[in-house]
Structures are given as C-alpha cells and as structure tokens.
Amino acid sequence: MFKIGDYVRFIDEKREGYITKIIDDLTVGVTDTDGFEIPVAKSNLTYVHGHHSNADTANNAMPATQVDEKFVEDGIYLAVAEDNKASVVANFTLVNRTSYQLLLSLKTEKGGIYKGEFAGVVQPKSSVQVYTANLGDLDNWPNFTFQALFFTTGNVKPTTPLQLNKRFKSKDFSGAKNQIAEINKYGWLIRLDEPALVIDAQKLKESFFNVKEEKPKVAKPAQEIDLHIEKLRDDHHFLSQSEILNEQLSAFKKTLDAAIVHQMPSIVFIHGVGNGTLRDQIHKTISKHPQVRTFMDAKKEKFGYGATEVIFKV
Structure with a gap:
C-alpha cells in the first residue's frame, strides 16, 4: 500500500520520485527529481528497493x-x-x-x-x-x-x-x-512529553482573597505649569545648564501626557524667555504631537513671550 514519502519508479517510463500526495484510492501524486508533482495511477508504480x-x-x-x-x-x-x-x-x-x-x-x-x-x-x-x-x-x-x-x-x-x-x-x-x-x-x-502544568490550589485560593495593589494614578495637572528650575528642584544651584534643561523637558513631557490622560482642553507652560532653548524644544515637541491641535503664546499681557498655551484635539 503506497503512502506519502515512498520512493517509487514508473513502470512504463524511466522516471522515479517520491509520493507527495494521496489523490484518491487509485491515484497518487509523485514529485520527480525536477520538483514537479505528477498524478500517477498506483498500478503504474513500483517500489524502489532500499527506499522503504x-x-x-x-x-x-x-x-x-x-x-x-x-x-x-x-x-x-x-x-x-x-x-x-x-x-x-x-x-x-x-x-x-x-x-x-x-x-x-x-x-x-x-x-x-x-x-x-x-x-x-x-x-x-x-x-x-x-x-x-x-x-x-x-x-x-x-x-x-x-x-x-x-x-x-x-x-x-x-x-x-x-x-x-x-x-x-x-x-x-x-x-x-x-x-x-x-x-x-x-x-x-x-x-511530546512536556510536563503538565501543576496548579497550586492553596496559592490559587489565596490569590482570590489578596487585595491587588492599585496602580498609581496620574494626577491631574494645574492649568498653568511653571517650568522655571527653581520651581522644580530645590538643589538647582548644583546643576549644570544641560542638567537644568533635561529636568525642565522631563517635567514638561510628564505634564503634557498627564493633561492628555485627563482630557484637558488646554494647558499653559511657563518657560520664560531666557535664550529660547527651552521654548524651542517645547514648540518642536508639540508641533509634531498627534494630540495637539495648535499652540500659541499665552497671555502676553501677563507672560510676554515667556509662556505657551497648548490646545488639544477634542
């Protein structure tokens, strides 16, 4: 009885190959040395000695x-x-x-x-x-x-x-x-002999009664956020200029994310005028942000050019 994988020879012609498909009770598919699968009647095939x-x-x-x-x-x-x-x-x-x-x-x-x-x-x-x-x-x-x-x-x-x-x-x-x-x-x-998963009934029981620790919630930020370093760190006197900028940008990004989580319509970042580096970095970030609809200078009569208001998409 022929089966997939048997190596066979055609009776009526000089051709050999592997059986790769059982088509029906009378016919099989044979893939020859050229890689072509040919439908062949079982009656036209014989086993090749040594390939069982x-x-x-x-x-x-x-x-x-x-x-x-x-x-x-x-x-x-x-x-x-x-x-x-x-x-x-x-x-x-x-x-x-x-x-x-x-x-x-x-x-x-x-x-x-x-x-x-x-x-x-x-x-x-x-x-x-x-x-x-x-x-x-x-x-x-x-x-x-x-x-x-x-x-x-x-x-x-x-x-x-x-x-x-x-x-x-x-x-x-x-x-x-x-x-x-x-x-x-x-x-x-x-x-095939993968060990069965063993369930500890006692630990499973305890898990139902253990109170899960609540994940820390993101606090809703104020409407105006002052990014001046003295508002962020008490030890700012010991920080370099690059460390100060990194601290300010980190506070800005965390607050921006928190405002989005709480679906605030807008928020104001007070960055000051200075040399404009912090302002430029903030504008670069929010100009590409998918949740920001637009941004503008905030309350010029109060902050001049030292604050930016961010308007979020609804």
Whole structure:
C-alpha cells in the first residue's frame, strides 16, 4: 500500500520520485527529481528497493539491560525535517532522549477515519522515522495520537504511559530550524512529553482573597505649569545648564501626557524667555504631537513671550 514519502519508479517510463500526495484510492501524486508533482495511477508504480520507510523496519527486539551513568526520565521529541531529495516531503522522526525503551504507536484521524501509522519499539537514546507528509499541505494534515509505554530493566518506579493528541498548526513551524543531532539535519523539534502544568490550589485560593495593589494614578495637572528650575528642584544651584534643561523637558513631557490622560482642553507652560532653548524644544515637541491641535503664546499681557498655551484635539 503506497503512502506519502515512498520512493517509487514508473513502470512504463524511466522516471522515479517520491509520493507527495494521496489523490484518491487509485491515484497518487509523485514529485520527480525536477520538483514537479505528477498524478500517477498506483498500478503504474513500483517500489524502489532500499527506499522503504523506517516505519516498516522498526527494531522490535527487546534490548539487553541498559546501563546509564545517569538515568534520564524525560525527553521525547518529534523531529520534523524536509527530505534530502524532495523538500516538499516532511519526515517525522520520533527522538527518544530518555533511558527508557518505548513501546510506541502512532494513529491518525481525519474526517472520522482512523488509521494506524506506526507501531514499534524505540530504543533508549535513539530515533526512528514514524510518518511522512506533504509539508505544503499542512492544513489537510490529520490529527495525530501518540501513545507510549515506558520500559526499563533497571530499578526504576513505573511511570505513567504517554498519550498525546496533536493537531499541527503553521505556528509549530514558524520558528527557525535548528540542527537535530539524532537525524543530522536541520528541522523543527517538538517536545511530546512536556510536563503538565501543576496548579497550586492553596496559592490559587489565596490569590482570590489578596487585595491587588492599585496602580498609581496620574494626577491631574494645574492649568498653568511653571517650568522655571527653581520651581522644580530645590538643589538647582548644583546643576549644570544641560542638567537644568533635561529636568525642565522631563517635567514638561510628564505634564503634557498627564493633561492628555485627563482630557484637558488646554494647558499653559511657563518657560520664560531666557535664550529660547527651552521654548524651542517645547514648540518642536508639540508641533509634531498627534494630540495637539495648535499652540500659541499665552497671555502676553501677563507672560510676554515667556509662556505657551497648548490646545488639544477634542
């Protein structure tokens, strides 16, 4: 029975390739060495000797006692990598990094139809190919059910069997591919024995009764804000000119944001005349601000050119 990933030869012509799609009961898609997928009748195909799937030749023999310097309890992965000869073919390899011998089965389901894909023994610290699929046809992949029993001849307490139902999505393969030592290829490594999330019931209960700290609220600023340094810092005598300017601009930006948060229609910044540096910096900021409708000199009879009124958008 042909399946995706089988390497086949055409009976009536000199052409070989990988099966990359099951079209129907009688027809499959074969991608040849030029990368073209061709619909072919199954009756016109034959297997190429030496290219059968690893799933057909899995080692099911019971091993001798495994001796590890340190017994490894966890680390069962599924490596998904492109085939060397047909990049559209994705090979699924079960990677067992534990010290257990795994009695593994893989079953797929699509449209309510179940199919056994693999059954065999995966030795400790080894890997075996268990499935192949068309990487470009991910949306039509079936649901996967992985089941595994853990065995060791050592003095280790029996562990709970693994059962994982997995539906692959594009995000599973959105990250960068990494080198996978067991298969000597770059691919995606997906952990199958991820530890279950343990919820501490007591801490969960306590969280319901703990009063959450209120986030500090932004105080509403006054209608007129004096940015003269003596109004901002008592130790201004010890500040350099650049430090004074930075302190004034910081106070201006914080107050501007606070006015916007409180939806004030306008605010006045008293910056003084001086050499005009602070005034220019303020005007440069508010001229590009998306929440500022316009700005102007404020109350010339009171401040001259030493204050700016900022009008916000409604």
